[in-house]
Amino acid sequence: MTRRILALWLPRLSTDAHERTHPERRVAPLALLRTERGRRLVVAANRAARAAGILPGLTLADARALEPGLAVAEATPETDARLLDRIADWCRRYTPWTTPDGADGVAMDIAGCAHLFGGEAALLRDLTRRLRAAGFESRAAIADTPAAAWGLARFGDTDSRARACLDALPMAALRLPTETLDALAAVGLRRVGELRALPRAALATRFGAAVLLRFDQVLGRLDEPISPRQPVSPHTARLAFAEPIATPDGIAAAVRRLLATLCAGLEAAGHGARRLTLDAHRTDLRLDDPPQSLTLGTSRPTRDPAALARLFGQILDRIEPGPGIETLILTATETAPLGALQAALDGGDADTDLGELVDRLTTRLGERAVLRLVPRESWLPERSVAPAPPLDRPPPAVWPEDRPRPVRLFVPPEPVEATAPVPDDPPLQFRWRGAVHRVRSADGPERIEAEWWRRDGSPRDYYRVEDSDGRRFWLFREGLYRPGTAPRWFLHGVFG
Template identity: 35%
Template sequence: MTDRRILSLWFPRMGADRLMRRDPQLHAVPLAVVEERGNMQVLTSLNTAAQGFGLRSGQPVRDAHAMCEGLITRARSVQGEAAFLAVLQRWAGKFSPWVATEASDGLVVDLTGCAHLFGGEEALLEVVQQDCNDLGLAVQMGLADTRGAAWALARFAGQSAGAYRSGDAIDQEARATRSRAGKRRHWTRGGAAPVVRRGPDQATHRIAAPGQSYSALSALPVAALRLDADLVAQLARLGLRRVGDLLGQPRASLARRFGRGVVMRMDQAMGSAPEPVSPAKPPDHFAVRLTLPDPIGLEDDILAGIDRLLPRLCESLKDKGRGARRVRLQAFRSDHDIQSVEVGLARPSRDPARIRPLLALKLDSIDAGFGIDMLRIEAVQTEPIHCRSAVGHLEAGHVVNKRLAANTAVDDLIGRIGARVGMEQITRLHPAESHIPEKTSKVLAAAWSDPWKEDWPAARTPRPLLLWQPEPVHAPDVPQVPQVFRWRGQTLTRHRAIGPERISPEWWLDDPDWRSGVRDYWVTETEDGQRLWLFYGHGHMMSSGWFCQGAFA
């Protein structure tokens, strides 16, 4: 479709530019943004001064410090960069209503029918460049008929495909033996292949004329098709280093050898496969704040501010038909520090009386410092909630109201306990369909599940109240229940035994705990009053013997 025009914006130094916007003094020093990858710290973003020392993204920090003695490093904030990219997305909305994010450092804009409002495509890109210069951001742009072609031009325009050298690989071009020997220089002896990059005096954008995506991409390396690095290396071994080389190959052979992903990327770049720009509607944001004329530091003053903020927050939640599931309170101190606490609710709610006690439990963890001059409450996680109304005669309505009140009391209790120990620590059991003893119930988080409303399924034979992993019992290795056995350092004498109950493993599952095969369970009472659940494993695949797995109340 040649009537579509897609603009791709790439911010190659977004992490470093974001930090330099907050601290202008970092412009004059080599700056690198660092993050943890596995067990190693690597560079993710560099400013111009750091790039002048030959540093690159993905390089280990220890190597970077060896190359640049005065390198300044800052830890990467993924949330901060995502929020900054969201701000840039709103800024790009001035050029087109269709704006979406690309990875963590780019935007894609559908400019179809919008460029003439700015005087044409060249004039529009000049406006983008000027805005980014004013914002202190480095940007590279690509404009083409398809999203894939625009992405390639923004990141690879001006680059050429370097030759591939890998140890014992033989160059298939016989003429290169002498005529190109002077051009190879050091990289024939194991060094890196040369890569042609754009100079600083060249343009930071590239426009592909309508219908000219093929010619604009042919000279670019195959990595411009958004292929994985391993796949790029495989193609380079076969001499397919440029996009033009790949587009000229039979599609069936490429799909058979490298998968359909390669063909899909080619079709997306050429416009044969659709790849629309569909920005999702921004989610509703529920937050309120209160700016104070004088700093405060007492808990009573903070509670008074919460009482003023919560009704406004709950009213906005009610307008959207949602309830808060997690609420965050932020206290902005006068020394520019932020103290925050977060609470969770067992059920979504928009009732201030249910949220306020949970926040009050967390106030002792807030350090007011020299004073708090602003409070902010945000509903971090929300869920749909619907109004309930009792219908029917008067007595039925009273019954429904009592049940709703009882459920609310339990939910409030879960919320108060969760504010202290964590919501994930509170669990409940639901029955499960299995004849394996330890699988007859499943553990669910109490805050994200409803109580079991039916009767608990009755077992055909008694089941112990306490279950644990099978523990060995020292007894003769015979199927008959032992008269005397030793368990947990105790020598016990059998008074009577009920059984056996034979339980077979689930043959359709490979459960390591049940590889011993069939088990015969016995309810065993000892002379000292204990009721234990013993079983004898017949040991079809492992050694046989007696084990204890539970105890009755």
């Protein structure tokens, strides 16, 4: 696939950003300043200030002489850089491959994406229209190489397919240092096309290798990679709608279509999705607003679009379409290998059914609410189990087989009032939750010491007791017997 690079240039990014927060200064001359060696210098000027002759590099005194009513503010390059990052993220509505380009531009690889917006020309119009509505002046161009698109956006037009357009670009479009541009101009070389007829060896000898490097990048002879600002998933599906959608049925149908496309790509790669993200871009989405996002996790790799559609159906009502959704992007942010699957003869698969049940419960209740308890090597009852993912294979059991444990444990153990004739004997009766239970039979004690590596805790003497109604309980007395100190009793669990 031929590379198609869109270069976006925001020539007045800093002043446009300032005017967005101070609308009253949009029509007045405005300059942004910085202090350098004790002098106040202009680093950016809006259109009205430039019309008055105020350009970057002027001192504040010279600028005031040209325009006494000039409004000034401090330049904030760090804030402008963060704003450019947000604009690059916002441009992901057009392509996932976006990155800031310098201090005032964004580079995008739109290969395979432009048709979703009606073609490259329509995409350019939509991009510049939205930026203009947000208060940013912009120029954009598309070419086969990043260097050509950068030059056309700043010095040419948007018809990058014509060789004459590239040849007519000024030398500044090659992104060369100022001293190199001055040296080229001194011998009459002012247009990119004039380099074609000159010997390459002579150019490199006289002006340095950077001239040939930049010239070859413009022509596509040398590759110039673009590193996206955010990681790009290889499994992404997107839908851009000619008319915004807002109904639940329309959104659900679009998600099913996205899932079919995404799962086909996963199958071709031999992978299944473990986590998916759905981004919804509304028509009223501003540059500073992130898209609405839904995240879905699965207990095991899957690429069944019907099952995933059922899971999304449980959470799609969280999307607020507002005036309408114009773009939906579905991304498999986490995948895992998944080979070919074959169902049983009756068309079913018990493991798959269990996995789908776990996924539905997880989607509805949250990942932390659906777990399984597996054995853990600890004699303390409350530490003898550990939570684990619901479908992971449990480790071998390490619980003692000769020491019965109750089915239900209370966390924390509940205090009770117990009566015992001898300190080391089981209780004759105990009061729990306001009710008195008379002990008919008892077994114990079973002493469990505190773990030596834990500073908290004391020895416990456990008893299995049965009351007069046949109910069985697990009681323990905490600590060693001390004359004159009443023992503390707790109910830790019930049997059956």
